[in-house]
Amino acid sequence: MLSIGEFSDMCQLPPQTLRFYHSEGLLVPADVDERTGYRSYRFDQVEQAMLITVLRGTGMSVELVRRALAEPDTALALLREHRAQVRRRRQAQDEALEDALRFFGTRPEVTLRRAPGARVVTKPVPDGAAGDGQYDWEAVETAVAAAVREVTGAVAACGAAVAGVPWRTWDAGTLKWEGQGVTAEGTHWLVHVPVAAEGETAEALRGALPGDAEVRDFEARDELSIFLPGRSSMAKYGTALSRLLAHPLDGAYPDLAGMRQLLHEDGVETAVPISRLDGSGGE
Numbered sequence: 001m002l003s004i005g006e007f008s009d010m011c012q013l014p015p016q017t018l019r020f021y022h023s024e025g026l027l028v029p030a031d032v033d034e035r036t037g038y039r040s041y042r043f044d045q046v047e048q049a050m051l052i053t054v055l056r057g058t059g060m061s062v063e064l065v066r067r068a069l070a071e072p073d074t075a076l077a078l079l080r081e082h083r084a085q086v087r088r089r090r091q092a093q094d095e096a097l098e099d100a101l102r103f104f105g106t107r108p109e110v111t112l113r114r115a116p117g118a119r120v121v122t123k124p125v126p127d128g129a130a131g132d133g134q135y136d137w138e139a140v141e142t143a144v145a146a147a148v149r150e151v152t153g154a155v156a157a158c159g160a161a162v163a164g165v166p167w168r169t170w171d172a173g174t175l176k177w178e179g180q181g182v183t184a185e186g187t188h189w190l191v192h193v194p195v196a197a198e199g200e201t202a203e204a205l206r207g208a209l210p211g212d213a214e215v216r217d218f219e220a221r222d223e224l225s226i227f228l229p230g231r232s233s234m235a236k237y238g239t240a241l242s243r244l245l246a247h248p249l250d251g252a253y254p255d256l257a258g259m260r261q262l263l264h265e266d267g268v269e270t271a272v273p274i275s276r277l278d279g280s281g282g283e
Contacts, residue, residue, distance in 0.1 A: 001030065007041040011049040018049075024062050026052055026069070059086060099230035102267075110226045110247045115271070117220040118164060118194040121151050121205070123213040124171060125189040137232045140189065144168050147191045148263065150210060158204040160197035167192050167262040167271075192218065192260070224254050225262075225271035232261075232268055240270035252276045 008015050021027040022039065027048055029039035048069075055065045060082055068075040125147045148166050155162055168189045195215075197205045206215055224244050228236045244254050254272040262269040 001040040002043060004029070004039045004041070007045070007049075010046055011053070013049060013053065021049075021052060024066070026062065026066060058082060095230060102229040108226050108228055108243070110224055110243050112222070112224055112274075115221050115223050118218045119197065119202075120192040120194050120216050120218050121155065121209060121213055122190055122192050122216050123147050123151050123210060125168070125191055137234065141232060144189060144191055144263070148193060151191065151193045151213060154208045154210065154213070155193065155195050155197075155205065158197075158208040160195050160202075160205045162193060163196040164194035165262045165264060165269075166194070167260045169260045172257070192216075194218070221258075222274045223271045224249075224274060225269050227264070227267055227269040229267035236268070237270070240268075244270065244272050249274060251278070 002010065004015050004018055007013075008018060011018075013021075018027065018039070022029060027045065030042040030045065031040040032038070033040075051069065052065060055068055056062075058079070060068070060078075064078055064082065068078050125143050151166075152162055168191050171188060171190050195205065197215075202215070209215070224247055226240050226243050228240055230236075241256065241259075245256075247254070252274050255275040256272055258273040260271050262271065
């Protein structure tokens, strides 16, 4: 029999870790002195300790390690599932690191520009992103990306071309705020894909579009914009609006009702039109 100190040295596991594994039922000592509480281990328990160390080294939880040891036939499946989760976490961490480097390398600033007019294909985006007082931006990203792909596919099929960065806008006709959450009947967002299509191509485009899509004209306007890198989130959305609202304007204001979010590959650019206090539009 090996004392806990000797077993600790052999397995390179601190005594407190061995006590924790005992309490969790992962590695139960061969004997525990009823009077002193001293733990003793058999030599063949070194293998069990080694397996626990290997599994815990992957980042597996105690519960998953317990399942893998209790049901060895499931261990490979559990490890493969865990590996997939680890890779997703690593990808998310890599993306977060890139976001942080861009945020602190070049701080996002509000810019004033003239947005040119464009012909766009507009399509509603049905989704279930709002619920239980929370807004699921991952669901939004997935649904919006699918809608953009559908529109760009229809545009290409009729010989037209995408003529710029697509954007999304709130579908104001269906949105309402309840408490801290957003609810909607049918859609939350509209996607808008700028296209180059004239004459027969334009007519072919109208015929090729999904039934809920239509061709519209986006009017040129002065707008404020700010680009935030990475995936969307409610915090980033709120930050963008806060920065846009705080930007000083002379005799004008940012009109949030006309907000749009341009969907760049590496982030989202939030833009709002500028309205003059005298109602003339522009700055």
